[in-house]
Amino acid sequence: MKRLNNLSLTQRLVLIVMVPVTCVSLVTSALYLNYVREPLELATRARAQSIASFLAPAAEFGVFSGNAAHLDKLLQAAMAQDGVVAVAILDARGAPIAQRGQPMLLAHAVFASGDGTDTRRVGAQADRLAVSARVVSPRLGIDAPAEATEPIGWAYVEFDASDLEQQRATTLLQAMLLAAMALLLAGIPAYRLARRVGRLVARLAEAVHCLAAGQLDVKVPEAARERELGALERGFNAMAHSMSSAQQELNRQMDRATAHLNYLALHDPLTGLLNRRAFDGEITKAVMASRRTADHGTLCFVDLDHFKAINDACGHAAGDAVLQAVSVRLGGCVRAEDMIFRIGGDEFAIILKGCSPDDARRIAEGLCKAIAAYRFTDGGRHFDLGASIGLARIDNPDISADALVAAADAACYQAKRDGRNRVMEV
Ligand SMILES: Nc1nc2c(ncn2[C@@H]2O[C@H](COP(=O)(O)OP(=O)(O)OP(=O)(O)O)[C@@H](O)[C@H]2O)c(=O)[nH]1
Numbered sequence: 001m002k003r004l005n006n007l008s009l010t011q012r013l014v015l016i017v018m019v020p021v022t023c024v025s026l027v028t029s030a031l032y033l034n035y036v037r038e039p040l041e042l043a044t045r046a047r048a049q050s051i052a053s054f055l056a057p058a059a060e061f062g063v064f065s066g067n068a069a070h071l072d073k074l075l076q077a078a079m080a081q082d083g084v085v086a087v088a089i090l091d092a093r094g095a096p097i098a099q100r101g102q103p104m105l106l107a108h109a110v111f112a113s114g115d116g117t118d119t120r121r122v123g124a125q126a127d128r129l130a131v132s133a134r135v136v137s138p139r140l141g142i143d144a145p146a147e148a149t150e151p152i153g154w155a156y157v158e159f160d161a162s163d164l165e166q167q168r169a170t171t172l173l174q175a176m177l178l179a180a181m182a183l184l185l186a187g188i189p190a191y192r193l194a195r196r197v198g199r200l201v202a203r204l205a206e207a208v209h210c211l212a213a214g215q216l217d218v219k220v221p222e223a224a225r226e227r228e229l230g231a232l233e234r235g236f237n238a239m240a241h242s243m244s245s246a247q248q249e250l251n252r253q254m255d256r257a258t259a260h261l262n263y264l265a266l267h268d269p270l271t272g273l274l275n276r277r278a279f280d281g282e283i284t285k286a287v288m289a290s291r292r293t294a295d296h297g298t299l300c301f302v303d304l305d306h307f308k309a310i311n312d313a314c315g316h317a318a319g320d321a322v323l324q325a326v327s328v329r330l331g332g333c334v335r336a337e338d339m340i341f342r343i344g345g346d347e348f349a350i351i352l353k354g355c356s357p358d359d360a361r362r363i364a365e366g367l368c369k370a371i372a373a374y375r376f377t378d379g380g381r382h383f384d385l386g387a388s389i390g391l392a393r394i395d396n397p398d399i400s401a402d403a404l405v406a407a408a409d410a411a412c413y414q415a416k417r418d419g420r421n422r423v424m425e426v
Pocket of ligand 1: 096163270303304305306307308309311315318319320323344345346
């Protein structure tokens with residue numbers, strides 16, 4: 001049972017077909033064998049019986065009188081018959097009175113009286129058939145029924161049955177050939193179909209493993225000749241393709257979502273400028289770059305003057321609009337390689353890369369003027385804005401990013417204390 005459970009799908013399918021086919025072939029062969037053999041045997045036995053039946057009445061007188069010479073003549077005549085290999089006349093107990101040839105079955109013969117038959121088969125070896133017929137007393141008359149009398153002897157005939165055996169062997173061979181043909185006719189297509197089904201299932205199982213492992217571009221070859229198996233292959237490929245497309249779309253959406261998250265993580269949603277987090281990273285990079293190369297620059301801190309007044313007078317939304325407008329103006333005053341950050345409520349930072357102190361000062365002055373030139377109007381009220389700007393050079397190899405930021409902040413604070421709307425440099 002355990003072995004059966006270990007069989008592959010192909011082996012099981014072949015077994016399911018071959019076991020019933022083998023059984024049916026064997027039964028059919030046996031029936032065929034019986035059907036052909038029976039008449040042959042009956043015909044041979046009938047012939048032997050006719051010789052014994054002919055011999056028995058002819059031997060009545062010889063047995064009754066004990067005339068061995070007469071009996072021997074009869075046996076000689078019987079031996080001349082085609083197929084007869086041994087004959088004998090026996091007394092009532094089965095002891096031979098006269099015999100010709102070498103009877104091989106005589107020792108096994110049973111001679112019982114009163115069985116109601118004149119002749120009967122008494123035994124058989126591979127190539128011999130033996131029959132006997134009762135010899136009755138001639139004094140009882142011709143019309144007396146043979147069954148009613150006790151035999152006085154037996155006419156015994158052994159017949160050559162090798163032809164019968166030959167016929168049997170031929171018939172057996174034919175039956176086996178028929179069975180083998182049936183097995184081949186059923187077995188070969190069954191095996192080929194089972195192998196195709198087994199291979200397809202194995203290919204599908206392997207492909208499913210690939211899918212499970214995340215390899216979604218897997219495909220099985222569409223080679224099946226059977227409609228259902230072909231549909232299975234096409235169906236699997238369509239499913240794998242759908243999964244692959246869905247996965248690609250999901251990846252695209254994930255990439256977009258990740259990019260958006262990254263953007264949100266590093267940008268200020270109000271102005272679209274880089275935020276404080278981005279500033280922390282970029283200022284560290286700028287300090288490192290200035291240490292590695294001679295790419296010095298300037299950190300510029302911008303703090304709006306009197307911004308709170310707009311907020312208080314016109315509301316938060318108006319303050320937001322001002323912050324957006326200031327952001328645009330800042331962008332218009334710096335170079336493409338410079339980076340602008342909104343690092344607090346009304347505080348901005350600008351990293352001026354690869355910039356000489358003079359250029360940095362000029363740019364900062366430009367920023368100051370641009371913001372001072374901006375006038376916010378709301379409901380007939382006008383608000384002037386300004387900016388206090390602190391500058392710190394990024395060229396000191398020993399200074400840390402935090403110290404640099406503190407220096408720029410201090411310069412900005414100094415600009416505030418000195419009257420606002422001005423640029424201060426550390
Ligand atoms: N509308 C708006 N206001 C903000 C935002 N973030 C901070 N603020 C406000 O900005 C103001 C900043 O305060 P301060 O810098 O002291 O105001 P200020 O009038 O510029 O003061 P000085 O710098 O001393 O001139 C506060 O009133 C904050 O509530 C924002 O996102 N939108």
